[in-house]
Amino acid sequence: MSAKSGASLADRLARMIDMAGPIPVAQFMAAANTHYYATRDPLGVAGDFTTAPEISQMFGELTGLWLADLWDRAGRPAAHYVELGPGRGTLAVDALRAARTAGLTPPVHLVETSPTLIAAQRSRLPDAIWHETVASLPDDRPLLIVANEFFDALPIRQLMRTAAGWRELMVDRRDGRFVPLPGTVPFDGAVPAGLTGAAEGSIVESCPAAVAIIDALARRLAAQGGALIAIDYGYEGPAVGDTLQALSAHRFADPFEAPGERDLTAHVDFASLAEAARSAGVSASTVVGQGAWLEALGIAARSAALSRAQPGRAAEIAAARARLTGDDAMGTLFKALALTAPGWPHPAGF
Known part of the structure; x- marks a missing residue:
């Protein structure tokens, strides 16, 4: 159109x-979100919503260390970092900084179609390689894939x-x-x-687009090695329920009003993603709450270290941890699923 x-x-x-x-x-949803993401930066106070990486550096850092731990236990192979829908690049910057402390310094590949967000990503990750779809991702080495709040925006x-x-x-x-x-x-x-x-x-x-992307990436992992972490709000289906929603200026809105001017999302059926991944030949973890996953990875120790280094921000850091992990915030509504290639170790936190 x-x-x-x-x-x-x-x-x-x-x-x-x-x-x-x-x-x-x-x-309708595909047309609305294509226009929406192509024409604005939707994140932050001035936007329509805020994602976990924008709440605190701890989220990206622990994600990077999770990848580095898997990579280390897999024998430290040459690998690529891949992120789907990387927003402003905040998560990638934090994850890659943390991964470097463990010796992981992979080439960076970002799957993004929004010109506005690509510009923001390029300012933070000038050496990254951009892709419009997962089809053009490299096939020469294992992939370490992050998909945070990516699948919820698919039609x-x-x-x-x-x-x-x-x-x-x-x-x-x-x-x-x-x-x-x-x-x-x-x-x-x-x-x-x-x-x-x-x-x-x-x-x-159902979300055929999500299943197709997982199938394509799982086949890559089965052939090349690597792992994927998907974090989003969702459930383990099959189930009944209308989860289509819109956000505008951090408030819920009518998803059928003003198409292309507000963020449309739906809860992710993690069971369907796991089933597609297993059918393609990779291991799929149990589904765990984001809060439990972050606590298992050591967010308590990381928040304590940040508070000691910046005592004036201790209350802010504690509030961010609570928002990321609390049952009354993102802790149980948001869930995590890990996919690992044959022969790769069991992922931490699952």
């Missing part, structure tokens, strides 16, 4: 729907149980507004067996 006309994304989507009929939620398919059976949710126009309504094509065969009898009005979500 070309943006050369100068019309807003909302206008272009409206025209498409008026001319050709309703579009799947997945298509999801939503199926709703109606009186006539399961139907895909489509985005239509009513009274000048975008609204989700069930389509007319049966989708009963696409619903997991255990959920087919769910109550009328129930919604089942």
